[in-house]
Amino acid sequence: MLDLYANKGSALPQKLTITALELGFIAFSYFLLFGDGDAIISSLFGWPVLENTPARRGIIFAFNLIILARMGVMMFMFLKRQIPWSEALSVPVAFAIYYVGFAILVLPNSAPLGTFDYVGIGIFALGCILNTGSEWQRHIFKSDPANKGKLFTGGLFAYSMHINFFGDVLWVLGYAMIAGHLFGYALPILLLSFFAFFNVPKLDDYLRARYGQPFKNYETATKRLIPFVW
Known part of the structure; x- marks a missing residue:
């Protein structure tokens, strides 16, 4: 795939x-x-x-x-x-x-909107920025012919190897906070689990095979999914 x-x-x-x-x-x-x-x-x-x-x-x-x-x-x-x-x-x-x-x-x-909901809006916005912003930075890097075949490790990706995926988890969490239903929180938890235990390991195997030592150096020095945590 x-x-x-x-x-x-x-x-x-x-x-x-x-x-x-x-x-x-x-x-x-x-x-x-x-x-x-x-x-x-x-x-x-x-x-x-x-x-x-x-x-x-x-x-x-x-x-x-x-x-x-x-x-x-x-x-x-x-x-x-x-x-x-x-x-x-x-x-x-x-x-x-x-x-x-x-x-x-x-x-x-x-319920009327309260502080918790405004925090949820902020988390949604942050998630969108991390996801789309990181993809934009990588797009600019890849658009330069001088970078053809190179691994992008700068910008937001310097804080997490898959910060775009972490952004996805955050904006889904923002949805759940605004909806205010207990079942809604299952979605960001399931999404985080999917990334951590399935998508990220498979993608890392692919990137490791494609980029070799540069990727190995990158994964040694960078958090995998959650900035400053893991």
Whole structure:
């Protein structure tokens, strides 16, 4: 699977498909947050239908739009490899867990925004910056012909070998904090576990084989996922 990183291409049909499917899921999240979907879901779970629309629902929807925009930047600007159709169909479904899942979990929460929620917004923003910012720095480095075939270890990646993945965990945690439902916290925990025990080890094996000693030096001197911790 990791051999895909070496297969360059535009993959425009797949990228357009991913975008179209994600737009569909975000439209559905709007139906849940602000339309008749609220009453349907609330009746299924026995939740009260709120008379007023809490501000946190608007924040969840704004998060959805921000993630969609970031995905667009990632795919159409940064991603230069082939995308198999299996990935083009599975990626939007994975992101639907966030777009739709948190839209559902926030429905019974009528609490006004407080300090904890504003911290959650900050964590979401930090996660987006770490993920997209690090990818942007690597994109600039790779765009220089003088750096062809070289391993990028600067910028935000100097603090963590996979700081982009850590950013993903943070923005998902921000979603969970705004939704304010206990089940929501399972998602950042599961995502962190996936990165730590599956994705990162496999990716490190690939990078170690591709870059050799420069990568070995990098992993010796740099935290693997969480800056200053591990």
